[in-house]
Amino acid sequence: MAKIWYRYGPVLVLALAIGAFWYLAAIALNANWALDRAERAGKTLGAVELVQETWSQKKPRLPAPHQVANEIYKTTVLKKVTSKRSLVFHSWVTMSSTVLGFAFGVGLGVLLSVHIVYFRVVDMSVMPWIIASQAIPILAIAPMIIVILNSIGISGLVPKAIISAYLSFFPVVVGMVKGLRSPDKIQLDQMRTWNASNADTFWKLRLPASVPYLFASLKVAMAASLVGAIVGELPTGAVAGLGARLLAGSYYGQTIQIWSALIMAAILAAVLVNLIGLLQRITLKRMGFVR
Amino acid sequence: MSDNTAISARGISLTFETNDGPVHALKDVDLDIERGDFVSFIGPSGCGKTTFLRVIADLEKPTAGEISVNGLDPEAARMNRAYGYVFQSAGLFPWRTIAGNIKLPLEIMGYSQEEQEERVQAALSLVELDDFGGKFPWQLSGGMQQRASIARALSFDADILLMDEPFGALDEIVRDHLNEQLLALWRRTKKTIGFVTHSIPEAVYLSTKIVVMSPRPGRITEVIESTLPDERPLDIRDTPEFMALSHRVREGLRGGHQDG
Numbered sequence: 316m317a318k319i320w321y322r323y324g325p326v327l328v329l330a331l332a333i334g335a336f337w338y339l340a341a342i343a344l345n346a347n348w349a350l351d352r353a354e355r356a357g358k359t360l361g362a363v364e365l366v367q368e369t370w371s372q373k374k375p376r377l378p379a380p381h382q383v384a385n386e387i388y389k390t391t392v393l394k395k396v397t398s399k400r401s402l403v404f405h406s407w408v409t410m411s412s413t414v415l416g417f418a419f420g421v422g423l424g425v426l427l428s429v430h431i432v433y434f435r436v437v438d439m440s441v442m443p444w445i446i447a448s449q450a451i452p453i454l455a456i457a458p459m460i461i462v463i464l465n466s467i468g469i470s471g472l473v474p475k476a477i478i479s480a481y482l483s484f485f486p487v488v489v490g491m492v493k494g495l496r497s498p499d500k501i502q503l504d505q506m507r508t509w510n511a512s513n514a515d516t517f518w519k520l521r522l523p524a525s526v527p528y529l530f531a532s533l534k535v536a537m538a539a540s541l542v543g544a545i546v547g548e549l550p551t552g553a554v555a556g557l558g559a560r561l562l563a564g565s566y567y568g569q570t571i572q573i574w575s576a577l578i579m580a581a582i583l584a585a586v587l588v589n590l591i592g593l594l595q596r597i598t599l600k601r602m603g604f605v606r
Numbered sequence: 607m608s609d610n611t612a613i614s615a616r617g618i619s620l621t622f623e624t625n626d627g628p629v630h631a632l633k634d635v636d637l638d639i640e641r642g643d644f645v646s647f648i649g650p651s652g653c654g655k656t657t658f659l660r661v662i663a664d665l666e667k668p669t670a671g672e673i674s675v676n677g678l679d680p681e682a683a684r685m686n687r688a689y690g691y692v693f694q695s696a697g698l699f700p701w702r703t704i705a706g707n708i709k710l711p712l713e714i715m716g717y718s719q720e721e722q723e724e725r726v727q728a729a730l731s732l733v734e735l736d737d738f739g740g741k742f743p744w745q746l747s748g749g750m751q752q753r754a755s756i757a758r759a760l761s762f763d764a765d766i767l768l769m770d771e772p773f774g775a776l777d778e779i780v781r782d783h784l785n786e787q788l789l790a791l792w793r794r795t796k797k798t799i800g801f802v803t804h805s806i807p808e809a810v811y812l813s814t815k816i817v818v819m820s821p822r823p824g825r826i827t828e829v830i831e832s833t834l835p836d837e838r839p840l841d842i843r844d845t846p847e848f849m850a851l852s853h854r855v856r857e858g859l860r861g862g863h864q865d866g
Contacts, residue, residue: 499697501694502697502699504665504693505693505697506714507664507684508663508665508689508690508691509687509710509714509715510685510687510715511714512714515713519699519710519714520699523701524701526701603700603701603702603703603742603743604700604701
């Protein structure tokens with residue numbers, strides 16, 4: 316019992332503290348509107364009424380946790396997953412382009428890193444562009460990518476996935492370059508004494524040595540990929556996806572809808588990143604990296 | 607150069623260009639190593655002992671001079687897999703088991719699956735690690751890891767074994783034990799061994815030939831032929847003969863310093 320408390324106690328306390336802060340913030344941010352309305356109706360609000368009022372508005376500045384939880388419950392459990400108002404449906408749309416973009420990004424990142432490590436020219440010529448690419452705000456180029464791809468007949472999942480890939484390849488390049496360069500001089504000299512080919516050195520030394528670095532990058536890449544997918548959904552005209560829910564919510568001032576989409580995005584990110592973490596633990600254990 | 611010569615060096619020089627001007631790592635090194643010799647290279651740091659071993663192994667190119675390894679130039683000898691090289695640290699791949707590590711050079715050299723297994727087992731028992739093939743490197747002590755790296759260097763049939771301070775990072779007790787094992791292994795396999803060390807007792811205990819080197823520029827100051835018998839129990843180190851040899855090596859090292 317004590318063991319369980321030591322393990323989960325701090326997490327629980329922190330979660331409760333965040334919840335309490337959220338409720339207090341909701342009172343503070345929504346109080347003005349509640350007081351205004353009461354004044355116009357010629358009423359005065361007691362402390363208890365004021366609190367009740369700030370936690371139950373239809374379009375609050377900051378919805379209270381239970382309002383968001385209720386909205387998520389209504390739009391996931393109570394809606395059919397095929398419904399356009401189902402958050403499960405929208406999460407699925409966002410997740411598909413996140414995962415597809417992640418796959419593109421990881422593929423591109425690994426490919427680039429191998430070339431950077433093996434060809435000095437690529438290192439010198441491409442690396443500055445890779446860094447520059449990440450200095451551009453994604454919001455600025457996402458609409459252009461969508462428009463350009465649309466004009467050549469590519470629409471739907473792929474353009475969003477490409478925006479995801481744009482964000483997710485970078486951490487993979489950085490991590491993999493470091494990983495592929497991680498073998499020390501002794502290990503490289505050893506391969507030379509055995510007259511190992513470049514292919515042998517790559518497959519038997521550099522690639523396995525880079526695996527721990529790759530996994531660290533994959534976690535960052537997955538989170539970046541989700542951001543990319545959501546940003547990619549904004550300029551598509553708010554058709555589907557968590558990004559679309561965010562945009563639609565902000566058109567109509569539906570703050571509860573915005574917050575539920577945000578929370579769903581956070582849950583999605585947590586699930587995806589933890590999946591990578593699980594894969595990481597299994598792989599590294601099997602490879603003998605974990606003691 | 608007779609048929610019995612494993613390594614022959616004539617006028618080997620190696621100069622590294624650095625920002626502080628040229629560094630003469632080796633200057634005019636002449637040396638013949640017979641087949642079956644156990645040759646130790648001893649000297650203070652910067653005397654070029656490791657560099658010379660690396661020249662033999664074709665890990666460095668000399669700037670002047672001639673060297674042959676098994677009658678070939680070092681590059682051809684390396685391509686022929688003429689030698690096994692044991693580095694200062696075991697350098698085992700952490701994602702491979704001990705058996706997997708020993709198998710690595712065999713995979714690269716294209717041995718059949720069956721022969722790989724056989725050779726791994728043989729190499730493991732040569733260094734008395736029979737039961738540890740399935741373990742990962744981190745599960746072994748430093749001494750055992752270094753033995754595994756020796757097994758790896760022995761797994762293919764190179765008749766030359768080059769060792770660069772292989773026991774330098776180990777404690778005295780483990781080191782004594784490994785020295786004994788290495789001698790037994792050398793007597794059994796009759797390989798030619800080049801062994802870099804900075805320990806006088808280690809050099810005297812192991813070698814048939816002790817090459818004393820000195821720095822700035824790196825060169826050979828003396829080659830001492832050992833008078834000890836091939837059969838050497840650890841307590842041979844308390845005999846007057848051993849002491850006398852140690853004294854000669856020490857004098858050689860001191861002499862090198864004076865004119866250096």
